[in-house]
Amino acid sequence: MEIFTNLLRTVMFFVDNIVYGLITVIYKLFIYLSEINLFSFDDSTPLGALIGRIYVLLGIFMLFKVSFSLIQYIIDPNLFSDKSKGFGKLVTNALVTMVLLVSVPYIFTYAMEIQSKIVQSNVIGTLI
Numbered sequence: 001m002e003i004f005t006n007l008l009r010t011v012m013f014f015v016d017n018i019v020y021g022l023i024t025v026i027y028k029l030f031i032y033l034s035e036i037n038l039f040s041f042d043d044s045t046p047l048g049a050l051i052g053r054i055y056v057l058l059g060i061f062m063l064f065k066v067s068f069s070l071i072q073y074i075i076d077p078n079l080f081s082d083k084s085k086g087f088g089k090l091v092t093n094a095l096v097t098m099v100l101l102v103s104v105p106y107i108f109t110y111a112m113e114i115q116s117k118i119v120q121s122n123v124i125g126t127l128i
Helices: 002-034 046-075 077-081 087-120 123-127
Strands: none
Touching (some): 002 087, 046 087, 087 123
C-alpha cells in the first residue's frame, strides 16, 4: 500500500510541475498578446485595410437592410405601424447600428489604452 501511495505522489508531483510550469509560460504569453494592438485603424497596414473594408461592408449591409424594409412597407402598409417590425423599430435599429459603427473604433482605442496601463503597472501580477 505504501508503494502505491509513493507512486501516486510521484505522478502527482510531475503533473504539478507541468501545470505550474505552464502557468508562467501562459502568463507571459498573455502579457505579450496584451501589448499587441490588433485594432489599429491605420489603413497602411493590411489588417487596418481589412478592418476598414469590414466597416464599409457593414455600412452597405445596413443600407440594403433599410432599403429592403422600405420596400416591404410599400408592399404591405400594415407593417408600417407594427410595434415589432414597424418604421419606429427600423429607425431605432438603424440609429443604434450607425452609432455603434462610429463608436466602436474609439471604444477599442480607449480600451487598449486602459489595458496597456493595467499591464504596465502589473496590477494583475500584484493581485495574484
